Amino acid sequence: MRSVKLLVTLGLIAAAAVGCGDQGAASGGHTGDHSPRDRARRVAAAWEGSEAARAWRDGYYPLGAAVQLPEGAFHNDADKRAYTTQNFELRASLPGAPVKRGKVRWGDGDSLTVPLTSARAAYDKLGRGRNSGPALTVTGVRLGDMTMATSRGAATVPAWLFTIKGYDTPLKRVAVTPSETPRSPIGAVREQTAELGPLAGLEAIGGDGRTLTLRAEHGACDDGPAVDVLEAGSMVVFSASVRGTSDGPCTSELRVEKVKVKLRRPVGDRILLDAFTGRPVAYGRSGSDS
Template sequence: MRSVKLLVVLGLVTAAAVGCGTETTSGGDKVRDGGTAADQERARQVAAAWEGSEAARVWQRGYYPLGDAVQLPEGAFHDDADKRAYITQNFELRGSLPETPVKKGKIRWPGGDSLAVPVASARAAYEKLDRGGNPGPALTVTGARLADMTLLTSRGAATVPAWHFTIKGYDTPLKRVAVTPSKLPRPPIEPVPRQTAELGPLAGLDTVAEDGRTLTLRAQHGACDDGPAVDVLETGGSVVFSASIRGVSDGPCTDNLLIEKVTVKLDRPVGDRMLLDAFTGRPVPYEQPHATSPTWS
């Protein structure tokens, strides 16, 4: 795959679900639209490497968000100016923020598990929102209080400490996560030595639907092909995605690298299974609206 520069294509129509092709099984695992034999073998190697590994144990104990760090006020946005202000990260502080530091907070999962984590200050959380600094329209923040918000994580939905910012003109707050994701474990398997037309890295995870089975991924392809495909290997402890490109042209082509959304539907909800990239051998990075989640930095 040629990758001289990255061109993110906005407004692409989500590709059709991948889970409608052929199925093969091996030891209770299921492969759908399994790609080449080499791709299937690589996916199984990744799943086997993570199963029972120290990296998997670290992952299962940590906090790795799979949802946006920001939840908007109800009814957002009132007009195009407010929407533009949020997209461009243009905020204005007209009030005071709590100065008393909160040293520790807890992330809680429905099953009773919890994790003690440091809590960022209101000022630090606000500065992650206000990165625009342009003369355009701005959302006005008049205050903040520490509470919580519900967020999808690698261990399912969790209650996470969050700063609730009061936004002028809105009855409910804008919520911003107040904790930092856990450090990523060292992967138990190396990435594929070189990128090929048959297998490449995913650009990221876009969304997980409420049913827990429908996932939208961001896949890469070039300007002279038939688009990306994503094959799936489901096991008891992981879901491994193998990204490839369909119909690559051998003729002259520009060097643009495009990003397209591809939707896959699993046989059962993700739950606490790891979402892994066959090419990198790592968890699939979650993409936030403005940047990659700090989970993956």
């Protein structure tokens, strides 16, 4: 099967999935009559001044990892393997149900009251391994906070702090979940092509605030993915494509590759959008929890 056909098939599935929450939204389907650049402009225009943009700016949307490791992690390969295989040993009592709500606080004084997750829920997301290999031993658990990059800048966020045997500082896991993603004012593209497809997520934002690492899909018989950037007002729109597609026989394999892009100025509080879906680009892998 050709890589292009593979991408188109997957794109139809993806478009159907992301479109479920956008039924009734303004049409934005790319049909070949408009270039990916035109599509990006339409996405930016639809979001500018929209109710979705206002809701996004009022919410909590993390742009960083849900877990922050102890200082000096890891001391050895065994500890690293224990973490990557999610193998933990609990030798402490987990706190009972905490106060039901906490606050996310930004540097400009704004705050948002949000529901808290339990220590048990946080620990269960860390320790899914439960295998006979090396394990990290948890000797204490308490509620604290951590600094998190968000769509509105750095924020102080409630977090569960897990004391790990052998480490001087705790492992931190965020104790709140992101706000619900607002309904997009523009629908997803109906068909994926080599010229325009969905992104697989945001991997990281560099220390300069301008260098972004994105995750993009491609097939086994092409030259890899590319990402075009449109900076328009308070929006940044990314258009993912595939380079060097072939019409010859190809295995039906989907690959995800990291692609770095550099913006003209730091992200700040601008909304990062996917031209294909018409929705904000999610941090991390598609479907991963925060």
